[in-house]
Amino acid sequence: MNNKLQKQLLKRSKAAKLERLGKTVSFLALMLITVTVFAIIIFVASKGLATFFSNRVNIIDFLTGKDWNPNVTNSKGQPEVGALPMISGSFVVTILSALLATPFAIGTAIFMNEISPHRGAKLLQPVIELLVGIPSVVYGFIGLTVVVPAIRSIFGGSGFGILAGTFVLFVMILPTVTSMSVDALRSVPRYYREAALALGATQWQTIYKVVLRAATPGMLTAVVFGMARAFGEALAVQMVIGNAALLPTNLVSPASTLTSVLTTGIGNTVMGSLQNNALWSLALVLLMMSLIFNLVIRMIGRKGAMSK
Amino acid sequence: MNSKVSNQIAIATLYVIASTIVVILAALLGYIIISGLPALSWHFLTSPAKAFTAGGGIGIQLFNSFYLLILTMIISFPIALGAGIYLNEYAKQNWLTSLVRTAIEILSSLPSVVVGLFGFLVFVVQFGFGFSILSGAFALTFFNLPLLTRSIEEALAAVPDEQREGGLALGLSKWETVLHIIVPAALPTILTGVILSAGRIFGEAAALIFTAGQSAPALNFTDWNPFNISSPLNPMRPAETLAVHIWKINSEGIMPDAKAISSGASAVLVISVLGFNLLARFVGHRLFKRLTAG
Amino acid sequence: MRKKRWIECLLVVGLIVLGGWAYQTRQVNKANMTITAVGSTALQPLVEAAGEDYSTHHLGTFINVQGGGSGTGLSQVQEGAVDIGNADIFAEEQKGIKANRLQDHKVAVVGITPIVNQSVGVHQLTTTQLINIFTGKVRNWSQVGGNNQKIVILNRAQGSGTRTTFERFGLKNHRSIAAQEQDSSGMVRQIVSTTPGAISYVGFSYVDKSVQAVSLNGVAPTNQNVASNKWSIWSYEHMYTSKTPQPLAQRFIKYVQSRQIQNSLVRRLGYISMADMNVTRDGQGRVHKVEASHE
Numbered sequence: 001m002n003n004k005l006q007k008q009l010l011k012r013s014k015a016a017k018l019e020r021l022g023k024t025v026s027f028l029a030l031m032l033i034t035v036t037v038f039a040i041i042i043f044v045a046s047k048g049l050a051t052f053f054s055n056r057v058n059i060i061d062f063l064t065g066k067d068w069n070p071n072v073t074n075s076k077g078q079p080e081v082g083a084l085p086m087i088s089g090s091f092v093v094t095i096l097s098a099l100l101a102t103p104f105a106i107g108t109a110i111f112m113n114e115i116s117p118h119r120g121a122k123l124l125q126p127v128i129e130l131l132v133g134i135p136s137v138v139y140g141f142i143g144l145t146v147v148v149p150a151i152r153s154i155f156g157g158s159g160f161g162i163l164a165g166t167f168v169l170f171v172m173i174l175p176t177v178t179s180m181s182v183d184a185l186r187s188v189p190r191y192y193r194e195a196a197l198a199l200g201a202t203q204w205q206t207i208y209k210v211v212l213r214a215a216t217p218g219m220l221t222a223v224v225f226g227m228a229r230a231f232g233e234a235l236a237v238q239m240v241i242g243n244a245a246l247l248p249t250n251l252v253s254p255a256s257t258l259t260s261v262l263t264t265g266i267g268n269t270v271m272g273s274l275q276n277n278a279l280w281s282l283a284l285v286l287l288m289m290s291l292i293f294n295l296v297i298r299m300i301g302r303k304g305a306m307s308k
Numbered sequence: 309m310n311s312k313v314s315n316q317i318a319i320a321t322l323y324v325i326a327s328t329i330v331v332i333l334a335a336l337l338g339y340i341i342i343s344g345l346p347a348l349s350w351h352f353l354t355s356p357a358k359a360f361t362a363g364g365g366i367g368i369q370l371f372n373s374f375y376l377l378i379l380t381m382i383i384s385f386p387i388a389l390g391a392g393i394y395l396n397e398y399a400k401q402n403w404l405t406s407l408v409r410t411a412i413e414i415l416s417s418l419p420s421v422v423v424g425l426f427g428f429l430v431f432v433v434q435f436g437f438g439f440s441i442l443s444g445a446f447a448l449t450f451f452n453l454p455l456l457t458r459s460i461e462e463a464l465a466a467v468p469d470e471q472r473e474g475g476l477a478l479g480l481s482k483w484e485t486v487l488h489i490i491v492p493a494a495l496p497t498i499l500t501g502v503i504l505s506a507g508r509i510f511g512e513a514a515a516l517i518f519t520a521g522q523s524a525p526a527l528n529f530t531d532w533n534p535f536n537i538s539s540p541l542n543p544m545r546p547a548e549t550l551a552v553h554i555w556k557i558n559s560e561g562i563m564p565d566a567k568a569i570s571s572g573a574s575a576v577l578v579i580s581v582l583g584f585n586l587l588a589r590f591v592g593h594r595l596f597k598r599l600t601a602g
Numbered sequence: 603m604r605k606k607r608w609i610e611c612l613l614v615v616g617l618i619v620l621g622g623w624a625y626q627t628r629q630v631n632k633a634n635m636t637i638t639a640v641g642s643t644a645l646q647p648l649v650e651a652a653g654e655d656y657s658t659h660h661l662g663t664f665i666n667v668q669g670g671g672s673g674t675g676l677s678q679v680q681e682g683a684v685d686i687g688n689a690d691i692f693a694e695e696q697k698g699i700k701a702n703r704l705q706d707h708k709v710a711v712v713g714i715t716p717i718v719n720q721s722v723g724v725h726q727l728t729t730t731q732l733i734n735i736f737t738g739k740v741r742n743w744s745q746v747g748g749n750n751q752k753i754v755i756l757n758r759a760q761g762s763g764t765r766t767t768f769e770r771f772g773l774k775n776h777r778s779i780a781a782q783e784q785d786s787s788g789m790v791r792q793i794v795s796t797t798p799g800a801i802s803y804v805g806f807s808y809v810d811k812s813v814q815a816v817s818l819n820g821v822a823p824t825n826q827n828v829a830s831n832k833w834s835i836w837s838y839e840h841m842y843t844s845k846t847p848q849p850l851a852q853r854f855i856k857y858v859q860s861r862q863i864q865n866s867l868v869r870r871l872g873y874i875s876m877a878d879m880n881v882t883r884d885g886q887g888r889v890h891k892v893e894a895s896h897e
Contacts, residue, residue, distance in 0.1 A: 005478065005479075015480075015481040015483075015484060016481065018481065018483055018484065019481040019482060019483040019484070021483075022393075022483035022486070022487070023394070023398055023482075023483065025390055026389075026390035026391065026393045026394035026397075026398065027390075027394050027398070028390070029386070029387045029388075029389070029390025029391040029394065030390065030391040030394045030395065030399075030408060032387060032391075033387065033391055033408075033411065033412060033415065033453050033454070033457065034407070034408050034411045034412075036415070036450060036453075037411040037412070037414055037415045038411065039426075040415070040418065040422070040423070040426050040450075041414070043426055043429070043430075044422060044426070067780070068760075068780070069760070069777070069780075070760065071697070071760065071761065072777065085780075103325070104325055104328065104329060107321070107322050107325030107326065108325055108326050108329050110322055111322045111323065111325065111326040112326070115319060115322055115323075116326075123330065124326060124329070124330070126585065126589070127329060127330055127333045128329075129504065129585055129588075130333060130337070130581070130582065130585055131333055131336075132504070132507075132508070133504070133507040133508065133511065133581040133582075133584065133585060134336065134511070134578060134581060135510070135511025135512065135513065135551050135554075135577055135578075135581070136511070136513070136514070137511070137513045137551050137554045137555045137558075137574075137577075138340065138511070138554070138574045138577060138578060140555075140558075141554060141558055141570060141571075141574055142336065142339060142340070144558070145343075146339065149796065152796070152797065156798075157754070157797075158754050158756075158782065158793065158797040158800065159796075159797070160782060160793070171332060171336070174329065174332075178329075201311075202311050202312060202314075202315035203315055203319065204311075204314060204315040204318035204319060205311060205315070207318075208318070225417075228417040229417065231419075232417060232418065232419035232420075233419070234419055234420065234421040234514050235513055235514050235555060238785075239558070239789075242782040242783075243759070243782060243783040243784060243785075244780060244781050244782040244783060245780050245783070246780050246781075254781070254782035256783075259419055259421060262419075262421055263421055263514070263785075264759040264783060264784075264785035265759055265760060265761065266421075266425065266518075266671075266674075267643075267669070267670045267671025267672075267673060267674045267785075268671045268672060268673040268674075268759055268760065268761030268762050268785075269673045269698075269761055270673050270676060270677040270680075270696060270697065270698035270699055271677045271681075271698075272677075272698060273697050273698030274697070274698075275673075275697060275698070275760075275761060276673075276698070283419075283421075283422050283425070286419055286422065287414075287418070287422065290414060290417040290418060290419075291414060293417060294410060294413050294414055294417065297413075298410075432683075433678075433681070433683050436683075438638060438666075439638070439640075439666070439668050517670075518670065521666075521668045522646075522668055522669045522670075523646075523650060523666065523667050523668055523669075533624045534624060535624055535625050545666075546666050546668065556669070557788075558788070558789070566788070
């Protein structure tokens with residue numbers, strides 16, 4: 001070992017060369033990822049914006065129109081590409097599933113980190129990792145064979161709809177939100193808890209008044225991150241939501257999301273046609289939303305850093 | 309007194325929540341495995357799928373899934389390792405780094421459908437790879453890179469700074485310190501991250517439908533020459549994976565035993581992911597023990 | 603250290619030699635022994651099965667079949683990215699396709715029938731009733747002679763071949779109101795069979811005991827009625843190539859159109875053989891009697 005070190009120490013120039021090489025190679029790897037991301041963004045944007053520039057669809061009509069029939073032109077001579085049903089569908093399932101998942105996720109995270117760390121590590125940690133690992137097609141399959149029939153027998157109708165989508169997404173984002181909340185709780189310094197307990201606070205008071213407050217930015221990030229995942233999830237949602245391009249009026253009637261219309265439609269359209277471009281515009285909306293989610297996460301992070 | 313009661317109530321509630329999650333998972337796993345188990349047999353696991361008659365298996369799909377996973381890892385691991393090292397060891401806190409980080413975060417929140425369609429246009433059409441394992445592997449690389457990079461970066465960040473200082477104090481260059489001290493020290497965590505992301509790749513379908521394709525031509529398992537079209541190793545052949553197969557038979561299956569096949573395949577998929585998880589824990593523990601003891 | 607280098611070098615050299623050897627000993631195919639067919643998921647099983655058959659009879663050829671939808675198939679073959687584009691509709695019907703650049707090969711006929719949930723108590727409808735149902739004028743099954751049950755409409759995805767054909771010939775060019783959509787026939791059948799009051803439409807081969815096929819204007823959805831065009835909701839299955847098709851693609855399509863495949867695979871998969879048709883129909887929907895039919 002010493003010998004090896006000595007040799008390496010003596011060949012200084014080589015080490016410097018290697019240093020340079022290593023740094024360059026790792027930098028190139030990073031750049032490759034960055035370039036790819038921008039390539040994807042530019043590509044989606046160029047396709048998605050074509051609807052507005054080459055097909056001359058009014059962007060306001062696109063965002064607020066209620067009829068999605070790209071094959072048909074309306075009375076004004078413009079194609080019917082109103083994306084409002086899908087946009088609102090995406091938002092409704094995302095928000096509902098986040099509302100449902102947040103208490104469970106945060107509760108579990110508190111349990112794992114504050115109440116029973118031993119059981120948390122032995123039992124819940126593997127459970128959560130497994131939930132992350134279950135493929136989305138399997139979630140969709142279960143949603144189709146269990147959740148949809150259950151909803152149908154309770155509420156009537158076809159069973160497909162926002163409620164089914166919410167349940168499937170709830171289980172899908174639960175592990176993500178939970179494990180990120182655990183990280184947030186873990187980063188709260190130990191002496192916060194000790195100080196609170198020393199002041200005579202009960203365990204719950206410590207958790208509620210001290211630990212949770214300190215971990216709030218981290219938890220918000222976790223929830224927003226979960227929402228971003230829910231917003232972009234495609235196959236599982238598509239299998240259970242019913243894919244009706246209608247404004248969602250109640251929870252058990254079929255609705256649609258951006259991703260579900262995108263996956264069902266893309267194979268039936270021809271590259272470069274209006275129908276295809278309109279779908280890419282939906283993809284662009286998805287992309288913009290994930291950008292916005294990212295911005296929100298950053299803002300929360302910055303605020304959290306300032307208040308510390 | 310009052311605060312004690314509320315303490316009890318709160319903690320009881322937390323117990324209920326935590327056990328609900330365990331119950332959800334147990335129910336999920338139980339349902340998948342119990343409904344899939346009757347379909348499982350050696351024949352099912354090894355024979356090729358049938359287009360429209362009963363009695364098909366998932367042998368080729370299973371092989372494809374593993375092969376695609378290995379190829380994806382070969383492509384994405386070096387890139388992710390390099391990117392992770394640069395981000396954690398070299399990158400300065402400036403606008404460029406923050407831009408790159410944002411880019412990675414965007415990639416990780418990008419819907420996999422979009423990644424798949426991008427892969428379809430670029431690799432399948434533009435580069436002329438056709439529907440092939442290679443196109444699929446590249447698409448999955450996009451999908452895998454952000455998570456893998458992040459987990460490697462976190463693994464490296466978890467190595468205490470003393471180790472770096474120690475390396476530098478011994479006169480090693482920064483790169484040598486990283487390569488010989490930091491990466492080995494972070495290896496158990498890195499490996500866990502790799503295996504966990506392997507589970508995700510294994511189950512991904514949306515990114516593959518338009519890249520690796522939806523058909524699994526018969527393979528000749530005695531021919532291991534990667535340049536032959538029917539060889540299992542040929543990276544240019546189309547390859548339907550297990551997850552894509554489940555999606556396809558759930559939507560288009562016209563074989564009479566479609567339901568049995570899809571529940572059987574789901575069970576295999578979930579059991580594989582379970583296996584990856586167990587492997588990740590086992591390998592992580594083993595390596596950690598060896599490295600800390602030796 | 604030295605030794606390790608040596609081993610590494612040896613390994614690399616060994617790998618290169620192995621690769622070179624594998625490349626040298628690969629099965630040398632005559633050029634163009636692989637073709638790719640992409641498109642309609644409805645046609646996929648037939649082409650796949652025929653392709654397997656063809657490969658076993660002509661060793662060394664390889665027919666690669668992919669789904670992706672009729673639109674994908676047509677645009678891919680138009681761009682020259684694949685050899686064959688499978689479609690459920692005429693290229694003229696697909697927006698964004700220059701049909702005159704493509705060569706149409708019809709390989710089978712598929713009949714499409716409305717299906718309803720077993721519980722609605724309706725076995726037949728008139729075309730007007732069907733149109734009223736899909737345009738939302740009739741909302742309860744009791745209004746068309748069934749049980750008192752809400753009508754639940756289920757559509758195929760916009761632009762899918764089955765939907766295009768159904769709206770054109772079944773609904774006489776009326777457009778269905780926005781409703782639940784599924785992108786595959788298997789799913790449609792499953793949903794109709796489990797949802798009370800559901801109505802949708804699928805190819806004949808998807809009809810089974812779990813759903814009720816509906817007669818229209820007293821005509822039952824049977825192969826004979828399609829052959830004589832008494833049942834007008836049917837479409838061709840097309841395999842499109844460029845105007846100058848690749849030789850293997852041409853041979854393969856000939857094979858699919860041959861009596862052997864038409865009488866075996868095509869029938870077994872629930873399609874109607876081209877030979878059985880007493881009429882032809884073109885992209886504009888004009889129907890002609892077949893002159894030299896076997897009657």
